[in-house]
Amino acid sequence: MSDQSNYRSLAAIMFADMVGYTKLMQEDESKAKLLRDRQRNVVDKTIATHNGKVMQYYGDGTLSMFSSAIKAVEAAREIQDQLQRDPKVPLRIGIHIGDVVHDSEGVFGDAVNVAARVQSLSVPGGVMISGKVFEEIRNHPGIKVEAFGEHDLKNVFNPISIFALANEGLSVPEQSYIQGITGSHKNSVAVLPFANFSPNPENEYFSDGITEEIINALVKLDGLQVPSRTSVFAYKNTNKDIREIGKELNVATVLEGSVRQSGNKIRVTAQLINTDDGFHIWSENYDGEMKDIFKVQDEISQKIAEKLEQNFEFNATRVFYEASTDSVVAYNHYLQGLYYWNKRTPEAVLKAIECYQKAIRKCKTYTKAYSGLANCYSFLGVIGHLKGKVAFTKAEKFAVKALELNDFRGGSFVSLGFVDLFYKWDFDSAEANFRKAITMEPNNEEARLALATYYRIIGDVDRMYHHTKAAIKIAPVSLPALLQHAHSLMITEKHKKALDLFDRILELDPLFRPALEGIALVHVFEKKYDKAIRAVKKYLDLIDLDYKDGTQLGYIAALKGNIKLAEENLKILQKREESNPDLNLCLDYAVIYAALGKTDIAFDFLNKAVDEKLGSVLLIKTIVPFDMLKSDVRYGQLLERMGLNP
Numbered sequence: 256m257s258d259q260s261n262y263r264s265l266a267a268i269m270f271a272d273m274v275g276y277t278k279l280m281q282e283d284e285s286k287a288k289l290l291r292d293r294q295r296n297v298v299d300k301t302i303a304t305h306n307g308k309v310m311q312y313y314g315d316g317t318l319s320m321f322s323s324a325i326k327a328v329e330a331a332r333e334i335q336d337q338l339q340r341d342p343k344v345p346l347r348i349g350i351h352i353g354d355v356v357h358d359s360e361g362v363f364g365d366a367v368n369v370a371a372r373v374q375s376l377s378v379p380g381g382v383m384i385s386g387k388v389f390e391e392i393r394n395h396p397g398i399k400v401e402a403f404g405e406h407d408l409k410n411v412f413n414p415i416s417i418f419a420l421a422n423e424g425l426s427v428p429e430q431s432y433i434q435g436i437t438g439s440h441k442n443s444v445a446v447l448p449f450a451n452f453s454p455n456p457e458n459e460y461f462s463d464g465i466t467e468e469i470i471n472a473l474v475k476l477d478g479l480q481v482p483s484r485t486s487v488f489a490y491k492n493t494n495k496d497i498r499e500i501g502k503e504l505n506v507a508t509v510l511e512g513s514v515r516q517s518g519n520k521i522r523v524t525a526q527l528i529n530t531d532d533g534f535h536i537w538s539e540n541y542d543g544e545m546k547d548i549f550k551v552q553d554e555i556s557q558k559i560a561e562k563l564e565q566n567f568e569f570n571a572t573r574v575f576y577e578a579s580t581d582s583v584v585a586y587n588h589y590l591q592g593l594y595y596w597n598k599r600t601p602e603a604v605l606k607a608i609e610c611y612q613k614a615i616r617k618c619k620t621y622t623k624a625y626s627g628l629a630n631c632y633s634f635l636g637v638i639g640h641l642k643g644k645v646a647f648t649k650a651e652k653f654a655v656k657a658l659e660l661n662d663f664r665g666g667s668f669v670s671l672g673f674v675d676l677f678y679k680w681d682f683d684s685a686e687a688n689f690r691k692a693i694t695m696e697p698n699n700e701e702a703r704l705a706l707a708t709y710y711r712i713i714g715d716v717d718r719m720y721h722h723t724k725a726a727i728k729i730a731p732v733s734l735p736a737l738l739q740h741a742h743s744l745m746i747t748e749k750h751k752k753a754l755d756l757f758d759r760i761l762e763l764d765p766l767f768r769p770a771l772e773g774i775a776l777v778h779v780f781e782k783k784y785d786k787a788i789r790a791v792k793k794y795l796d797l798i799d800l801d802y803k804d805g806t807q808l809g810y811i812a813a814l815k816g817n818i819k820l821a822e823e824n825l826k827i828l829q830k831r832e833e834s835n836p837d838l839n840l841c842l843d844y845a846v847i848y849a850a851l852g853k854t855d856i857a858f859d860f861l862n863k864a865v866d867e868k869l870g871s872v873l874l875i876k877t878i879v880p881f882d883m884l885k886s887d888v889r890y891g892q893l894l895e896r897m898g899l900n901p
C-alpha cells in the first residue's frame with residue numbers, strides 16, 4: 256500500500272529568516288530568544304490569517320506554504336509591517352511558486368530550494384520574489400515591485416528573474432548588492448562610443464547612433480549587464496586604459512570600434528576586450544552599403560553574445576537587432592535627432608524635434624522617433640520653454656502612438672509616465688508606468704531616475720536617494736544620474752558630499768551647467784552667498800543668449816539684501832519673456848519675490864504656475880528658495896491644489 260503522505264502539489268513557498276541571529280545569541284542570548292519568539296508569534300498568526308501553513312521551523316527561520324501567490328505576498332507584507340515596529344526583528348523573506356513533494360517529514364523539491372535562494376538575496380525588512388510569483392501578482396492592485404533582472408542562483412539549473420516588493424515600509428536592496436551575491440557582473444559588457452572615421456566630421460551623429468543601437472540590442476539579452484548610454488559616453492574622446500574603465504563600470508568586457516562612412520559605403524570595426532588583462536577576445540570588420548546597416552548591427556550584437564557565451568558562464572539566446580524602420584533615410588534622421596536630444600539644451604531639443612519629424616515623414620511607423628518626440632516635448636514643458644498644455648498634449652499623443660506601435664519598450668512607458676506626472680498630475684499612474692519600465696528593463700537608468708523624480712515630488716527623499724543611487728550603480732559615470740544623486744544629497748543636507756559629487760561631475764564635463772547651479776544652491780544652503788554668486792557667474796558665462804537667466808543671481812542678491820541687483824534680474828526675466836512668448840517663467844519670478852519677502856506676489860506666481868500646469872512647480876517641496884514659504888497657510892493650499900500632501 257502506497258504512503259498517502261507522499262504526494263505532489265503546486266504551492267507558493269515562503270522562507271523567512273532572521274538576520275544576525277547567531278551573533279546575537281553569542282552577545283545576548285535572552286534578547287535573541289525574545290526576538291525569535293516574537294518573530295514566530297507574528298509569523299504563525301499572520302500565516303494562519305492568510306490561509307497558509309507553517310511547514311517547518313529551523314532555528315531562527317520558518318518554511319511556510321500557501322495555495323496562492325497573492326496570499327503569500329500579502330502575508331509577507333503584513334509580517335514585515337508588524338516586525339518593523341519595536342522591538343524590531345531583522346527578518347528577510349523570499350517567495351517562490353512551484354511543484355513541491357510532501358512526505359511524512361515535510362516538503363521538499365526544486366521549488367523549496369529556489370525559495371530558499373530567493374530569500375538569501377533579501378535584506379532585513381525586505382521581501383524578494385521570483386519571476387513566477389511576479390507573474391501571478393503583477394496585475395494585483397496595491398502591490399509594487401522593483402525588478403532586478405535574471406540571476407544565476409546556487410544549485411538552481413536555470414537563471415531566475417528576481418523582484419523585490421517595493422511598497423511603503425519595505426526595504427529594497429540595491430542592484431549592486433544582488434549582483435555581488437550572484438556574481439552576475441561577470442556577464443557584462445560596456446559598449447564604448449564608436450569613433451567616427453568618416454571623411455566628414457559631421458557624421459559623428461551616425462557613429463554615436465550605431466553605439467546606442469548596439470547597446471539597445473544587447474540590453475535585451477537576459478542575464479547580461481550593459482551600462483547605459485549616458486554612462487559609457489562619458490569616455491568619449493578619452494584615452495583611459497580599458498582595465499581602468501572596466502573597474503569604474505564594473506564590467507568584465509568592453510566593446511570598442513569605429514565607423515567609416517563614405518557615400519553609400521560603410522565599414523564598421525568592432526573588438527571585444529577582456530577588462531581583467533586588456534587582451535582581445537574577438538575583432539572583426541564589417542563592410543557593406545548603408546542599406547545593410549541593420550544587418551551589420553545585428554551581426555555585431557550576435558557575435559558579442561556568442562563570444563560571451565564561449566568565455567563566460569552565460570547562456571545567450573539569439574540576439575536580433577530590432578529595427579523600428581526599414582528606411583535608411585528615416586534611420587539617419589532618427590540618429591541625428593538622438594544626437595541633438597542627448598545635448599539636453601532647449602536649442603538642441605528643438606533641432607531634435609525637427610529630425611524626429613523628418614524620420615516619421617519617411618516612416619509612419621517609426622516607434623523610436625515617436626518616443627523621441629514625446630521626450631522632447633515633455634522636456635520643454637517641464638522647464639517652461641513651451642506652454643504646458645501645448646507641450647504635454649503633444650508629448651502624450653506621441654507616447655501613446657509609440658506604445659500602439661510597440662508596447663515592449665520600457666522607454667515608451669517612461670515617456671508616458673512623465674506626461675502623467677508633470678501634466679496630468681496623476682501620481683499613481685506615473686509611478687505605475689515608471690515601475691513597468693523598470694520591470695521590462697531593470698537596467699534602464701532613465702526609468703530609475705524617473706521613479707526618483709516621482710519620489711522627490713511626493714516628498715519621499717529617502718526613496719529618491721535609493722533610486723538615484725541605484726541609477727549610479729547601473730551607470731556609474733552618467734551625468735544625469737550623478738546630478739540627481741547630488742540633489743538627493745543636497746536635499747537631505749549632506750552638503751559636503753553633494754559638493755564633492757558636483758565637483759566630480761565637472762571633472763567629467765567642465766561645461767555641465769546644472770552642476771554649477773547645484774554648487775550655487777549648496778552655498779546658499781550654507782549662507783555662503785559670495786561663493787554662490789561666483790558659481791552662478793561661471794554658468795552664466797556658458798549661456799549664449801541675449802538675455803541670460805537671472806533667476807539664481809536675482810535670488811541670491813535678494814537674500815544678501817541687494818534689492819537693486821535683484822530687481823535688475825527681474826527685468827532680465829521680463830525681457831526673456833518678451834523675446835520668447837512660449838516661455839513660462841512663473842517659477843523664476845516666484846523664487847526672486849520669495850527672497851525679497853514679497854510673499855503675496857510669490858504666491859500669485861506660484862498659483863499661476865499651477866493654473867498653467869508648469870511641470871517644474873511640482874518640485875516645490877525640494878526647491879530651496881521656497882523653504883521660507885512653508886510656514887504660510889497658502890503653501891499647504893498650493894500643495895493641495897496639485898494633489899500633494901503637505
